Amino acid sequence: MNSSKRQAKPRLLLMGQRRSFIDFQVWDFPGGLDYFDPTFDTTLIFKDIRALIWVVNTQDDYTDSLARLTATIINLQSTFSHINVEVFVHKTDSLNEEYRSDIFQGIVQRVRDDLNVAGFINLKITYHLTSIYDSSISEALSNVIQKLVPVLDVLQNLLNTLIDNSGMVKAYLFDILSKIYVASDTRPVDSDIYEICANYIDLTVDFSNLYNYQRDSPKVLGEQMEEVESSMTFDDGTMVYLKEMDKHLCLVTVIKNKEAKDKKxxxxxxxxxxxxxxxTVFNWRTR
Incomplete structure (x- = not known):
């Protein structure tokens, strides 16, 4: 990719305690560096950043991490206030729901109080409870990514129209590789439905790879579509439907209707x- 195209893409900056937890295309900074030290070129670091993800590891002592988070937010306000600050409150898996909620609220309140003392009131900071053992990390990253999609409203409207006319309960437009959804319809996100859709991508990709081999004498079947399409119907009539939109994006939907198979x-x-x-929206060319 040439430098001009690379610079045009929005960047995410992953910061916080030293341990990374996800394989994603981000700038991953060590946790111990002072990014605003004069020896660093802060303009070079932050000028093209659209979102900053700060990871708080709740299984470690995160007092220093919150102090550095607050300092970073304050330093950003003078020149880079456009950056979305996203705080991932991570690794609360082993805690019961009440204690997990207490830790989460305590972190939110601590950062808010420190910012208020510094004179910064009601700054827009988004907090997410995340874990690698369920879909919460992918959902949190999806929420971050969607804020960077300039045509998100258009995509949501298209998805709303699709599900209203097809009997679907939910539809996602997924990045195939990461299983992060760049858009969904505006109905509330259901974690169970999300996991079904994300897992179905893996299933479809595995089957596609399994049967996508060269045959010695391939039978000519006539004109075939290039995109992968797959559907599966459960015993209760629920259908999961996948259609590749291009080589990067796929649509995955859930239809809870016993007649779905007959209306395919x-x-x-x-x-x-x-x-x-x-x-039309993305001005796609041929594959």
Missing amino acids: GMIDYNVHIFQEALK
């Missing part, structure tokens, strides 16, 4: 219309 032709048609609309 209509669903296919509506999804095709949705894909054509995406091509």
Whole structure:
């Protein structure tokens, strides 16, 4: 990728305590550095950053981490106040729900109080409870990414129209590799449905790789679509439906209707219309 295209892409900055926890394309900074020390070029570091993810490891002593988080937020306000600050309160898995909530609220209140003392009131900071043992980390990253999508409202409207006309309960537009969704319809996110959709991507990719081998004498079947499409129906009639939009994005939806299997032709048609609309939005070329 040439430098001009690379600079045009929004960047995420991952900061906090030293341990990283996810394989994602970010700038990952060691936790012990003072990024605003005069020896660092803060303009070079922060000028193209759109979101800063600060990881608070609740299984360590995070007192110093919160102090540095507050200092970083204060330093950003003078020149880089446009950066979205996202705090991932991480590794609370072993705690009961009440204690987890107490720790989360305590961290939020501690940062807010320190910022208020410094004269910064009502700054917009987003906090997420995250874990690698459930979908919370992917959902949190999805929320961060969606804030950086300039056409998010358009995508949400298209997805709303799709589910309203197809009997779907939820639809996600996923990045295939990371299983982070860049957009969804505006109905509330259901963690169980999200996990079904994310896991179905893995299942479909595994099957595609398994059967995508070269045959000695391939049978000519006529014109075939290039994108992968897959659906599965559970015993209760619930259907999971996946359609690759391009080589990076796929649509995954859940339809809780026993008649979904019999109406797949209509669903296919509506999804095709949705894909054509995406091509217009993103000005996609051929694969």
